[in-house]
Amino acid sequence: MFNHIGRSAADPIMSLMEAYLRDENTQKVNLGIGLYYDQQGRIPLMQAVEAAERQLLEQRRPHGYPPIEGSALFAQQVQTLLFGEAASASISTVQTVGGSGALKLAADFIHHYLSRHDIWVSDPTWANHWAIFEGAGLKVHTYPYFDEASGGLRFDAMLDTLDSLPEGSVVLLHPCCHNPTGTDLSPAQWRATLEVVQRRRLLPLFDIAYQGFGDGLDEDCFALREALKTDLEFLVANSFSKNVALYGQRLGGLSVRCASPESANNVKGALKTLIRRSYSCPPTHGSQIVETLLADANLRQQWESELAGMRQRIKQMRQTLANGLEQGGSPLDYRRIRDQKGMFSYTGLNPQQLERLRQDYAIYLVAPGRMCLPGLNQNNVDYVTAAILDVTRTA
Numbered sequence: 001m002f003n004h005i006g007r008s009a010a011d012p013i014m015s016l017m018e019a020y021l022r023d024e025n026t027q028k029v030n031l032g033i034g035l036y037y038d039q040q041g042r043i044p045l046m047q048a049v050e051a052a053e054r055q056l057l058e059q060r061r062p063h064g065y066p067p068i069e070g071s072a073l074f075a076q077q078v079q080t081l082l083f084g085e086a087a088s089a090s091i092s093t094v095q096t097v098g099g100s101g102a103l104k105l106a107a108d109f110i111h112h113y114l115s116r117h118d119i120w121v122s123d124p125t126w127a128n129h130w131a132i133f134e135g136a137g138l139k140v141h142t143y144p145y146f147d148e149a150s151g152g153l154r155f156d157a158m159l160d161t162l163d164s165l166p167e168g169s170v171v172l173l174h175p176c177c178h179n180p181t182g183t184d185l186s187p188a189q190w191r192a193t194l195e196v197v198q199r200r201r202l203l204p205l206f207d208i209a210y211q212g213f214g215d216g217l218d219e220d221c222f223a224l225r226e227a228l229k230t231d232l233e234f235l236v237a238n239s240f241s242k243n244v245a246l247y248g249q250r251l252g253g254l255s256v257r258c259a260s261p262e263s264a265n266n267v268k269g270a271l272k273t274l275i276r277r278s279y280s281c282p283p284t285h286g287s288q289i290v291e292t293l294l295a296d297a298n299l300r301q302q303w304e305s306e307l308a309g310m311r312q313r314i315k316q317m318r319q320t321l322a323n324g325l326e327q328g329g330s331p332l333d334y335r336r337i338r339d340q341k342g343m344f345s346y347t348g349l350n351p352q353q354l355e356r357l358r359q360d361y362a363i364y365l366v367a368p369g370r371m372c373l374p375g376l377n378q379n380n381v382d383y384v385t386a387a388i389l390d391v392t393r394t395a
Contacts (some may be wrong), residue, residue, distance in 0.1 A: 002163050012127065016364055021068050023280055025362035029384055031375040032364045034343055036181070036242055037308055045308075048303035052292040056285075066284050068272045070095025071254075074287045077294045078253040081217065082224055082236060089261040092268040093170070094275065095282040098250040099209045099239025100132065105254050106235050108135030108274050109267075110170055119205070120165065120171040122146070122158075126179045129207075133264075143171070146181045146346065151336035155189055159196055167201045176220035176341025177210035178368040184341050185212065190223045194230060204234040212243040212307045213286070213314065214341040235259055240290055243307055243344070249286030314343065317376040324385035333390045344371060345371045355392040361387040374389075 016032045040045045067073070074095055096102040110116045119138045121129050122145035133140050144157035162171065173193075178184055185193060195325065197204055206224060214220045226232055233256075240251040249297035258264040275281065293299045322338035337345045349357070349369040357363040363384055365371050376384060 004307045007333075013366055016366060018315045020362075021113075023364075024364050027380075027383060028364070029362050029375060029380050031371045031373075032366045032374055035247065035315075036343065036374045037377070038310075039313065040373075041377055043247070043380075044245050046303065047308050048293055048306060049244060049246070049289055051299055051302070052289045054291050054297070055296075056096035056288055061288070063284065066281050066287075068275050068281050069268060070282045071284075071291060073291050075253070077291065078166045078238060081211070081227055081294075082221055084218065084221070084225060084371070085102050086225065086228055088341060090258050091255055092258060092264040092271070093253055093255040093378075094250040094268065094271045095287055096237075096254050097189075097279060097282060098241060099207070099237055099252040100128065101250065101279075102237035102239070102252040102254040103129070103132050103207060104136060104207075104269060104272060105278075106237055107133050107138055108278075109235075109271060110138045110203075110205075112274070112342070113270050114170075114203075116170050116203075118169070119170045119172060120161075122174065123179070123180075124170065124180060125174075125208075130249065136288065138170075145178075146183055148346075148348070151183070151333050151346070151348065153183060153185070155185070158192070159192065162196050162202065163200060165200060165202060168203060170198075170203045170205060171197065172205050172207060173208050173223065175211075175223040176214040177344070179209065180340070180344050181346040182340030182342050182344045182368070183346070185223070187222055187226075190226055194223070194226055197356050198230050198232055204232065206234065206236045208236060209239040210242055210302070210342045211238065213311055213343055214309075216227060217243075217304065217307070224384060227283065231259070233259060240286065244290060244293070244303070249289070251286035251290065258367070295382050305376060307367075314373050317373050317381060318345070320381050321373075321376060321385055324382065325388060328385065328389040330389050331341045332388065343372055343374055345373060347371050347388075349388070349392070353388075356391040357387055360391075363387055 013033055020030045035043060075093035078093050079091055096105055119133050120141045120143050123142035130140050143161040144154040147154045176184055213222045236255040238253050241247045256267045258267055293303055318338050322334040325332055325334035333348050347369045354365055
Protein backbone atom coordinates (compact mmCIF):
# COMPACT_ATOMS: atom_id res chain seq x y z
CA MET A 1 0.00 0.00 0.00
CA PHE A 2 2.89 2.38 0.67
CA ASN A 3 5.29 1.28 -2.08
CA HIS A 4 4.37 4.18 -4.36
CA ILE A 5 5.72 6.73 -1.84
CA GLY A 6 9.11 7.94 -3.02
CA ARG A 7 12.03 9.39 -1.11
CA SER A 8 11.31 12.80 0.36
CA ALA A 9 13.64 15.71 -0.18
CA ALA A 10 15.81 16.37 2.85
CA ASP A 11 15.21 19.57 4.81
CA PRO A 12 18.19 21.76 3.86
CA ILE A 13 18.79 23.10 7.36
CA MET A 14 18.25 19.86 9.28
CA SER A 15 20.35 17.87 6.80
CA LEU A 16 23.15 20.41 7.22
CA MET A 17 22.94 19.89 10.98
CA GLU A 18 23.19 16.12 10.48
CA ALA A 19 26.29 16.59 8.31
CA TYR A 20 27.82 18.80 10.99
CA LEU A 21 27.21 16.18 13.68
CA ARG A 22 28.88 13.50 11.51
CA ASP A 23 31.92 15.70 10.85
CA GLU A 24 34.96 14.48 12.84
CA ASN A 25 36.97 17.70 12.47
CA THR A 26 37.69 18.95 16.01
CA GLN A 27 37.58 22.56 14.82
CA LYS A 28 34.15 22.30 13.21
CA VAL A 29 31.82 25.30 13.63
CA ASN A 30 28.04 25.25 13.31
CA LEU A 31 26.80 28.55 11.88
CA GLY A 32 23.72 26.98 10.29
CA ILE A 33 20.67 26.11 12.37
CA GLY A 34 18.88 28.95 14.16
CA LEU A 35 19.82 28.27 17.77
CA TYR A 36 21.32 30.62 20.32
CA TYR A 37 24.57 29.30 21.79
CA ASP A 38 26.44 30.85 24.71
CA GLN A 39 30.14 31.70 24.90
CA GLN A 40 30.95 28.01 25.50
CA GLY A 41 28.94 26.92 22.45
CA ARG A 42 26.06 25.49 24.51
CA ILE A 43 22.32 26.09 24.38
CA PRO A 44 21.77 27.99 27.62
CA LEU A 45 19.45 27.11 30.46
CA MET A 46 18.49 30.63 31.49
CA GLN A 47 18.73 31.20 35.24
CA ALA A 48 15.28 32.79 35.31
CA VAL A 49 13.84 29.72 33.58
CA GLU A 50 15.58 27.38 36.02
CA ALA A 51 14.18 29.35 38.97
CA ALA A 52 10.67 29.30 37.48
CA GLU A 53 10.87 25.54 37.00
CA ARG A 54 11.90 25.08 40.63
CA GLN A 55 8.82 27.01 41.70
CA LEU A 56 6.63 24.78 39.53
CA LEU A 57 8.13 21.61 40.98
CA GLU A 58 7.49 22.85 44.50
CA GLN A 59 3.81 23.41 43.66
CA ARG A 60 3.42 19.72 42.67
CA ARG A 61 0.80 20.47 40.03
CA PRO A 62 -1.01 17.57 38.33
CA HIS A 63 -0.68 17.25 34.57
CA GLY A 64 -4.25 17.76 33.47
CA TYR A 65 -5.59 18.96 30.13
CA PRO A 66 -5.48 22.72 29.55
CA PRO A 67 -8.25 24.58 27.70
CA ILE A 68 -8.21 24.16 23.93
CA GLU A 69 -6.81 27.69 23.50
CA GLY A 70 -4.28 27.33 26.33
CA SER A 71 -3.96 29.37 29.50
CA ALA A 72 -5.82 32.69 29.76
CA LEU A 73 -2.94 34.14 31.82
CA PHE A 74 -0.46 33.12 29.15
CA ALA A 75 -2.58 34.80 26.46
CA GLN A 76 -2.72 38.01 28.49
CA GLN A 77 1.04 37.98 29.01
CA VAL A 78 1.65 37.42 25.30
CA GLN A 79 -0.50 40.42 24.45
CA THR A 80 1.35 42.62 26.94
CA LEU A 81 4.74 41.53 25.56
CA LEU A 82 3.71 42.22 21.98
CA PHE A 83 1.46 45.26 22.32
CA GLY A 84 2.36 46.77 25.68
CA GLU A 85 -0.41 48.28 27.73
CA ALA A 86 -2.32 49.07 24.51
CA ALA A 87 -3.56 45.48 24.25
CA SER A 88 -7.35 45.40 24.09
CA ALA A 89 -10.41 43.17 24.11
CA SER A 90 -10.37 43.31 20.31
CA ILE A 91 -7.32 41.02 20.25
CA SER A 92 -7.78 37.27 20.45
CA THR A 93 -4.75 35.17 21.51
CA VAL A 94 -4.33 31.40 21.67
CA GLN A 95 -1.36 29.28 22.70
CA THR A 96 0.25 27.31 19.88
CA VAL A 97 2.79 24.53 19.38
CA GLY A 98 5.75 26.82 18.81
CA GLY A 99 6.01 29.69 16.37
CA SER A 100 5.74 27.24 13.46
CA GLY A 101 2.49 25.96 14.91
CA ALA A 102 1.23 29.54 15.11
CA LEU A 103 1.99 30.03 11.42
CA LYS A 104 0.26 26.76 10.49
CA LEU A 105 -2.80 27.71 12.56
CA ALA A 106 -2.84 31.15 10.92
CA ALA A 107 -2.60 29.57 7.47
CA ASP A 108 -5.48 27.18 8.21
CA PHE A 109 -7.58 30.06 9.53
CA ILE A 110 -6.85 32.19 6.46
CA HIS A 111 -7.67 29.32 4.09
CA HIS A 112 -10.75 27.86 5.78
CA TYR A 113 -12.40 30.87 7.40
CA LEU A 114 -11.33 33.78 5.18
CA SER A 115 -11.39 31.81 1.90
CA ARG A 116 -8.04 33.27 0.90
CA HIS A 117 -5.91 31.13 -1.39
CA ASP A 118 -2.76 33.24 -1.78
CA ILE A 119 -0.10 34.77 0.45
CA TRP A 120 2.81 37.09 -0.34
CA VAL A 121 6.15 36.66 1.45
CA SER A 122 9.42 38.57 1.29
CA ASP A 123 12.09 37.55 -1.21
CA PRO A 124 13.88 35.84 0.47
CA THR A 125 12.11 34.51 3.56
CA TRP A 126 12.50 31.58 5.96
CA ALA A 127 12.35 28.45 3.79
CA ASN A 128 9.78 26.77 6.02
CA HIS A 129 7.29 29.59 5.37
CA TRP A 130 6.84 28.12 1.90
CA ALA A 131 6.32 24.61 3.22
CA ILE A 132 3.87 25.64 5.95
CA PHE A 133 1.73 27.84 3.72
CA GLU A 134 1.71 25.50 0.73
CA GLY A 135 0.89 22.61 3.06
CA ALA A 136 -2.16 24.57 4.24
CA GLY A 137 -3.37 25.03 0.66
CA LEU A 138 -2.12 28.57 0.04
CA LYS A 139 -0.27 29.61 -3.09
CA VAL A 140 2.89 31.51 -2.15
CA HIS A 141 4.01 34.61 -4.03
CA THR A 142 6.90 36.97 -3.26
CA TYR A 143 7.40 40.70 -2.97
CA PRO A 144 10.84 42.34 -3.43
CA TYR A 145 12.82 42.74 -0.21
CA PHE A 146 16.58 42.16 -0.15
CA ASP A 147 19.14 43.45 -2.66
CA GLU A 148 21.99 40.94 -2.75
CA ALA A 149 24.28 43.34 -4.61
CA SER A 150 24.04 46.22 -2.14
CA GLY A 151 23.16 44.27 0.99
CA GLY A 152 20.23 46.61 1.58
CA LEU A 153 16.49 46.72 1.07
CA ARG A 154 14.62 46.98 -2.21
CA PHE A 155 12.20 49.19 -0.35
CA ASP A 156 10.68 51.17 -3.22
CA ALA A 157 10.07 47.97 -5.20
CA MET A 158 8.56 46.38 -2.10
CA LEU A 159 6.10 49.25 -1.65
CA ASP A 160 5.23 49.27 -5.34
CA THR A 161 4.38 45.57 -5.21
CA LEU A 162 2.30 45.87 -2.03
CA ASP A 163 0.50 48.83 -3.58
CA SER A 164 -0.46 46.69 -6.57
CA LEU A 165 -1.97 43.74 -4.66
CA PRO A 166 -5.72 43.10 -4.69
CA GLU A 167 -7.65 44.32 -1.68
CA GLY A 168 -7.67 41.75 1.13
CA SER A 169 -4.44 40.07 0.05
CA VAL A 170 -2.49 38.36 2.84
CA VAL A 171 1.08 39.62 3.34
CA LEU A 172 3.69 38.05 5.63
CA LEU A 173 5.86 40.66 7.37
CA HIS A 174 8.85 40.28 9.73
CA PRO A 175 8.61 42.90 12.53
CA CYS A 176 12.26 42.44 13.55
CA CYS A 177 15.39 40.33 12.95
CA HIS A 178 14.38 39.34 9.43
CA ASN A 179 15.02 35.68 8.73
CA PRO A 180 17.20 34.99 6.78
CA THR A 181 18.76 38.36 5.93
CA GLY A 182 18.93 40.20 9.27
CA THR A 183 17.98 43.36 7.35
CA ASP A 184 15.06 45.21 8.93
CA LEU A 185 12.86 48.15 8.02
CA SER A 186 13.49 51.43 9.85
CA PRO A 187 10.66 53.07 11.83
CA ALA A 188 10.03 55.48 8.95
CA GLN A 189 9.91 52.60 6.48
CA TRP A 190 7.48 50.72 8.71
CA ARG A 191 5.16 53.72 8.82
CA ALA A 192 5.28 53.98 5.03
CA THR A 193 4.63 50.25 4.67
CA LEU A 194 1.68 50.28 7.05
CA GLU A 195 0.23 53.30 5.21
CA VAL A 196 0.19 51.27 1.99
CA VAL A 197 -1.16 48.18 3.78
CA GLN A 198 -3.96 50.22 5.34
CA ARG A 199 -4.83 52.08 2.15
CA ARG A 200 -4.91 48.86 0.10
CA ARG A 201 -6.79 47.04 2.92
CA LEU A 202 -4.29 44.20 2.97
CA LEU A 203 -4.19 41.59 5.75
CA PRO A 204 -0.77 41.44 7.46
CA LEU A 205 0.49 38.28 9.11
CA PHE A 206 3.41 39.33 11.31
CA ASP A 207 5.95 36.61 12.18
CA ILE A 208 7.95 37.70 15.24
CA ALA A 209 10.12 34.74 16.23
CA TYR A 210 13.06 36.75 17.60
CA GLN A 211 11.58 39.41 19.88
CA GLY A 212 14.34 40.82 22.06
CA PHE A 213 17.24 39.87 19.77
CA GLY A 214 17.18 43.06 17.68
CA ASP A 215 17.09 46.24 19.75
CA GLY A 216 15.01 45.20 22.77
CA LEU A 217 11.71 43.61 23.79
CA ASP A 218 9.69 46.78 23.25
CA GLU A 219 11.74 48.22 20.40
CA ASP A 220 11.37 45.04 18.34
CA CYS A 221 7.58 45.40 18.46
CA PHE A 222 7.52 48.84 16.82
CA ALA A 223 5.67 47.60 13.72
CA LEU A 224 3.03 45.78 15.79
CA ARG A 225 2.33 48.78 17.98
CA GLU A 226 2.18 51.11 15.00
CA ALA A 227 -0.30 48.73 13.34
CA LEU A 228 -2.38 48.80 16.52
CA LYS A 229 -2.77 52.58 16.12
CA THR A 230 -4.60 52.01 12.83
CA ASP A 231 -7.92 50.30 12.15
CA LEU A 232 -6.14 47.38 10.49
CA GLU A 233 -7.08 43.82 11.28
CA PHE A 234 -4.00 41.59 11.41
CA LEU A 235 -2.44 38.40 12.77
CA VAL A 236 0.74 37.91 14.82
CA ALA A 237 2.64 34.64 15.26
CA ASN A 238 5.18 34.74 18.10
CA SER A 239 7.61 32.25 19.62
CA PHE A 240 9.34 31.67 22.96
CA SER A 241 11.89 29.23 21.53
CA LYS A 242 14.67 31.79 21.21
CA ASN A 243 14.09 34.54 23.76
CA VAL A 244 13.38 32.12 26.64
CA ALA A 245 15.52 29.31 25.13
CA LEU A 246 12.57 26.90 25.34
CA TYR A 247 13.19 25.25 21.96
CA GLY A 248 12.00 21.79 22.93
CA GLN A 249 8.88 22.97 24.78
CA ARG A 250 7.32 24.18 21.49
CA LEU A 251 5.74 27.31 22.91
CA GLY A 252 4.23 30.07 20.81
CA GLY A 253 1.11 32.13 20.31
CA LEU A 254 -1.21 33.39 17.61
CA SER A 255 -2.87 36.76 18.16
CA VAL A 256 -5.56 38.23 15.91
CA ARG A 257 -6.47 41.91 16.07
CA CYS A 258 -10.14 42.28 15.13
CA ALA A 259 -12.55 45.15 14.52
CA SER A 260 -14.46 44.58 17.76
CA PRO A 261 -14.49 42.46 20.94
CA GLU A 262 -17.41 40.47 19.53
CA SER A 263 -15.43 39.66 16.38
CA ALA A 264 -12.41 38.71 18.51
CA ASN A 265 -14.55 36.28 20.48
CA ASN A 266 -15.84 34.69 17.27
CA VAL A 267 -12.32 34.43 15.87
CA LYS A 268 -11.16 32.69 19.04
CA GLY A 269 -13.97 30.18 18.55
CA ALA A 270 -12.79 29.51 15.00
CA LEU A 271 -9.19 29.05 16.16
CA LYS A 272 -10.34 26.65 18.88
CA THR A 273 -12.19 24.62 16.27
CA LEU A 274 -9.03 24.35 14.16
CA ILE A 275 -6.93 23.43 17.21
CA ARG A 276 -9.41 20.82 18.43
CA ARG A 277 -9.41 18.97 15.11
CA SER A 278 -5.62 19.13 14.87
CA TYR A 279 -3.78 18.57 18.18
CA SER A 280 -6.75 19.11 20.56
CA CYS A 281 -4.93 21.33 23.09
CA PRO A 282 -1.41 22.65 23.72
CA PRO A 283 1.19 21.28 26.15
CA THR A 284 1.38 22.95 29.56
CA HIS A 285 4.93 22.86 30.94
CA GLY A 286 6.42 25.56 28.72
CA SER A 287 3.49 27.93 29.18
CA GLN A 288 3.63 27.45 32.96
CA ILE A 289 7.34 28.34 32.92
CA VAL A 290 6.64 31.57 31.02
CA GLU A 291 3.61 32.39 33.19
CA THR A 292 5.69 31.99 36.34
CA LEU A 293 8.62 33.94 34.92
CA LEU A 294 6.54 36.89 33.73
CA ALA A 295 4.29 37.05 36.81
CA ASP A 296 7.24 37.37 39.23
CA ALA A 297 8.82 40.84 39.04
CA ASN A 298 12.26 39.60 40.11
CA LEU A 299 12.28 36.68 37.69
CA ARG A 300 11.09 38.89 34.85
CA GLN A 301 13.87 41.40 35.53
CA GLN A 302 16.40 38.57 35.61
CA TRP A 303 15.08 37.19 32.32
CA GLU A 304 15.22 40.58 30.62
CA SER A 305 18.80 41.04 31.85
CA GLU A 306 19.84 37.62 30.56
CA LEU A 307 18.16 38.27 27.22
CA ALA A 308 19.95 41.62 26.94
CA GLY A 309 23.24 39.81 27.55
CA MET A 310 22.44 37.35 24.75
CA ARG A 311 21.58 40.21 22.41
CA GLN A 312 24.80 42.06 23.24
CA ARG A 313 26.91 38.94 22.74
CA ILE A 314 25.52 38.54 19.22
CA LYS A 315 26.28 42.18 18.45
CA GLN A 316 29.80 41.74 19.80
CA MET A 317 30.37 38.75 17.54
CA ARG A 318 29.06 40.73 14.58
CA GLN A 319 31.50 43.53 15.31
CA THR A 320 34.45 41.19 15.92
CA LEU A 321 33.89 39.28 12.68
CA ALA A 322 33.33 42.46 10.68
CA ASN A 323 36.50 44.05 12.11
CA GLY A 324 38.54 40.96 11.27
CA LEU A 325 37.26 40.87 7.69
CA GLU A 326 37.90 44.58 7.24
CA GLN A 327 41.43 44.36 8.63
CA GLY A 328 42.14 41.28 6.54
CA GLY A 329 41.13 43.05 3.34
CA SER A 330 38.34 40.66 2.43
CA PRO A 331 36.34 41.59 -0.68
CA LEU A 332 33.24 40.47 1.26
CA ASP A 333 31.01 43.34 2.40
CA TYR A 334 31.73 43.21 6.12
CA ARG A 335 29.34 46.11 6.82
CA ARG A 336 26.25 43.99 6.23
CA ILE A 337 27.45 41.52 8.87
CA ARG A 338 28.07 44.40 11.28
CA ASP A 339 24.81 46.26 10.69
CA GLN A 340 22.21 43.51 10.29
CA LYS A 341 20.13 42.55 13.32
CA GLY A 342 19.21 39.42 15.19
CA MET A 343 20.63 35.94 14.94
CA PHE A 344 21.21 35.85 11.18
CA SER A 345 23.26 37.56 8.51
CA TYR A 346 23.12 37.24 4.75
CA THR A 347 26.88 37.27 4.27
CA GLY A 348 27.15 37.43 0.49
CA LEU A 349 29.23 34.22 0.39
CA ASN A 350 28.59 32.32 -2.84
CA PRO A 351 27.95 28.54 -3.20
CA GLN A 352 31.56 27.76 -4.09
CA GLN A 353 32.82 29.63 -1.03
CA LEU A 354 30.29 27.88 1.21
CA GLU A 355 31.43 24.52 -0.11
CA ARG A 356 35.07 25.36 0.54
CA LEU A 357 34.24 26.45 4.08
CA ARG A 358 32.61 23.06 4.67
CA GLN A 359 35.23 20.93 2.92
CA ASP A 360 38.41 22.72 4.03
CA TYR A 361 37.44 24.16 7.41
CA ALA A 362 34.32 22.25 8.61
CA ILE A 363 32.42 25.54 8.90
CA TYR A 364 28.71 25.09 8.15
CA LEU A 365 26.42 27.87 6.82
CA VAL A 366 22.99 27.58 5.24
CA ALA A 367 22.80 28.32 1.50
CA PRO A 368 22.78 30.92 0.08
CA GLY A 369 25.17 32.28 2.71
CA ARG A 370 23.00 32.68 5.82
CA MET A 371 25.15 32.76 8.94
CA CYS A 372 23.79 32.13 12.44
CA LEU A 373 25.90 34.56 14.49
CA PRO A 374 25.44 32.93 17.94
CA GLY A 375 27.54 30.02 16.67
CA LEU A 376 30.52 32.35 16.96
CA ASN A 377 32.42 32.80 20.21
CA GLN A 378 35.83 34.01 21.37
CA ASN A 379 37.27 30.53 20.83
CA ASN A 380 36.34 30.21 17.15
CA VAL A 381 35.77 33.68 15.71
CA ASP A 382 39.40 34.13 14.64
CA TYR A 383 39.36 30.69 12.97
CA VAL A 384 36.14 31.55 11.10
CA THR A 385 37.51 34.96 10.10
CA ALA A 386 40.70 33.43 8.70
CA ALA A 387 38.71 30.81 6.80
CA ILE A 388 36.40 33.40 5.23
CA LEU A 389 39.40 35.54 4.28
CA ASP A 390 40.97 32.53 2.58
CA VAL A 391 37.93 31.43 0.56
CA THR A 392 37.00 34.98 -0.51
CA ARG A 393 40.50 35.92 -1.60
CA THR A 394 41.00 32.82 -3.70
CA ALA A 395 37.49 32.43 -5.10
